[in-house]
Amino acid sequence: MNLTTLIRQSVLILCCQLIFATAHSEVENFTISGYVRDAATGEELIGVTVYVDEISNGTTTNHYGFYSLTLPPGTYNISYRYIGYQTLKKEVLIANGNMELNVELEEDVSELEEVVITGEREDENVIGISMSTVEVNVAQMKKLPSLWGEPDIIKNIQMQPGVISAGEGTSAYFVRGGAADQNLILIDEAPVYDPSHLFGMFSVFNSDVIKDAELFKGGIPAQYGGRLSSILEVRTKDGNNQDFSMTGGIGTLASRIMLEGPIKKNVSSYILSARRSYVDVFQRMSGNPDVRENLVYFYDINAKLNWKGSNKNRYFLAGYFGRDNFSFGDDAGFDWGNATLTFRWNHLFNEKLFSNTSVIFSNFDYKLFIDDEAQGFDWTSNLQQLQTKFDFSYFFNPRNELKFGYQISYQRMSPAKLEPNNDESIYQTLELEKIYGFDNGLYVDMEQSVTDRLTLRYGVRYSLFLNVGETEIREYEDQTDNISPEYTTRQYDKFELIKSFNNIEPRFSARYIVNPSTSLKVSYNRMAQNMHLISNSTVPVPFNTWQLSSPYLNSQKADQVAGGIFKNFMGNMFEFSAEAYYKWMYDLPVIADNANIFFNYDLPTEFRPGDATSYGLELFLLKTKGALQGSASYTWSKTEYDVPGVNQDNPFPANYDRRNNVNIAAIYDLNEKLSFGMNWVYGTGRPLTIPTGKYNFDGYNVDLIAERNGYRMPDFHRLDISLTLTPWKNKNRKWQSSWVFSVYNVYNRKNPFTIYTRLLQDDDGNIIDPTRKEARMVYLFPVMPSVTYNFHF
């Protein structure tokens, strides 16, 4: 089927559905709609339950805090419920017209006392259709212990069921057997290509400015696409539109400051937040010249403006800028960073049709340099993406909601450019061919309550990726011949189509309520991915480059089925879920052994596309009420790759195939001033490729490698504790502050980071015997106390 027919058909189907649905909706119904926000700050609240007693049904606010309910005339009791806020009940008379009803929820000051809402349950876990999703509770996260006292969303994500990390001190994460590049990371809808600071010690997300973060691992709605395994959507705060306030923190490694306030009260506000590490400040004071000269720092800036003149039109402008910088004296250095800019327009065509239009720009780049006479060079690499999204939600009635939209992005990548930085340098100016593409996504997604017990969400995403010129393509005789590649070249003009990739991605979820506290959910999703990170390590580094689908790199694809049981206990004090999944992944961009991935004109000859399968079981228990809150999870999973041309064509475990994972997090609020937090993590050791022997070649003592990933590092486990002290907890006091004391790795476990081999050495690094070798285990963090001071006024 050609593209135009396909698009035409999709649009036709969409229109038919709309007309059909409109024709069948009863004409005398009226719509009540509006935004739900925090009374103190004016921040819109995402995912607020809006429940109508009379119809025993309701809706939730969307990502922008908007809700819409269409009901026959009558008097209704509507309640607005949100964890951590007082429930608001309104009696509403719907007589002869649509109503705009914006509501404000007050934060729950008596959080310690258990809030019981009679006759109703905070049971989103059970009644919501979403499965395989993780909501990060940012307020809770700040009370938990963290490395160097710096709460970090990615580190929190790594502790969720179904998510695996390759080791501490890294920001890569692996969702249900997916590789690190299969996670779409969005900040205010803009993709972030490398979420790491300091090679992953921290992530780029400053926790002060984050309003909400949600990870989708499965049953991914059709509005999302572009990655196989997960979507992490991070949304930042809009800024307080009631009063000016300042928030900040002084930590062991970095400090933060955030300013926010109204531009025009109730209507418009700004937020500006910055974070910077200051290890380099101490390094400069060091007596050791090596320490003084080798400097490391990173920073983040988040900024946002918004204008909420009316419910009909709301505008947002958000930006993120962050960078890491390493320098080794004046001789060499490197830096990398992300920049994103999002413009968003929320528009109500009418009370039932909500739209969001976004224009998004995203940039990632890195630079390496050596300042030397003969070896001097600058090496740069960058990628940009310009994207426009049109997303619509049509709220037929409380039982039916339709989402549809179209997204297009233009992508441009410059994998590497080399320039000599002085006349004596031996290097010449060279640049690898740039890569260009257009990624189109068209989707429709319907959420339908079929009966009181059964809700379905079904949809499809059609993605069309176009790899275009201008470029010169090498057409290989044998694409897998990386020793002596033979090729002819072909030139493509600007925007000339090189190859197109069509993918139809069905999505389906179903929820069946067995009894008021128990539900069953199943889901299926197909995902396609046209951006590929070229990396042959376990954890990608910022210097790895992205490639687009091209004649030698097909779309990656994945099918996932998942099913689970969701149960709440004791008046929703405990939420429990058990989920199982099976996932098939195809055309993964695996890289050949010994590949040169950094400046290789024949990079396509290093691609060894392969498949992988993953399956697992995830158990999760959450306690959301009472003085003691927290979660416990257990994940068993297995992920295996099957790649022709790698590991003698035998299947092998993924680099991150850690079978058993346990995560326990708990917070105990002793009183208003003191709260305790703890984490305990356990994981099977990472698979490792180890030598079975050694041999001599030209004086080198070389490891002989047999099976890939055939060995396992020792198990990983660690306990962290924290204490949060809020000395003067008084709501009326303007200046509020707290101290967070934490101890990382309390029992000082030497957790393996990696294992490498070397010639047998003594303690001073002298080789004892060049015929003998030894294995060395590297571990990163011993027991580490830290203290952070946070303030807000």
Next chain:
Amino acid sequence: MKNLIYLSLFVFVMSGCEETIELDIEQTQPIYVVEGLVTNQMKNHYVKLTKNVGFYDEVKVPPVTNATIVVSDNSGNSYPFQYNSEDSIYYSMDEFEGIVDRVYSLNILIDDDQITASDTLKQVSPIEAVLWEIDEDERENPDKEGYFYEITLTAKEPKETVDYYLFHFYRNDTIQRFDSETGVFFADDVLVKEEIDNFPAPVYYKEDDTARFVMMSITRFGYEFYNGLSLLLNNDGGMFSSIPANPYTNLEGTIATGFFQLSSVDEITIVVGDPEFERRD
């Protein structure tokens, strides 16, 4: 260059604490290891034939002594090798010099096992100069007392051909491969321009040292082999570097690892501190 990436990552990984651990390694059947080198120099060329040993074995690698080894070229010449028990190496019975652009084949027979390989002898452009100069920064703060003389190489890299190189640096007849004994110095010509002026050796020398600099041509296959060797020797266990893998080999037949290499060789030896070889810009 690319090495900077690997080096910085390696340094980063190794900045953690570390300790020696014992790996529980299964013993596997040893395989043959071949190291053969034929050059354009008139001499008795060599082939080393050994087997690997277990990772923790405290023995030297055992030589294979009963092989029949013949090197032949594509012009009909054939050169038998014979085993020398003094250094456990096979040498050609006759002296011969490899000819540029000829393809040489290795044939090894050991009982029922046969290993073959072939490689092409490539041209190498001559070294123009090897000079020394004092590195003032290093003299102020030397890693090792007295070692602050930098040796530099000047040569022309012909841009009309695609070339690959292997370098050996000797200090008083001892080959230099960093303290870790894992330095592999090889290059392609993709990134460099024609004039290679004053490219520094990777190690410092002291006064009166003899500095020998050897430049060898290798084939693209040879480049791939040394690249794999370097990746393996300098691997961090696959965390930030690639997953450890055996280098590509041009050996075929019975399973074996190693490389049969053909090289043109050019070399210059200087005495460090000799005014004749002092760098003066």
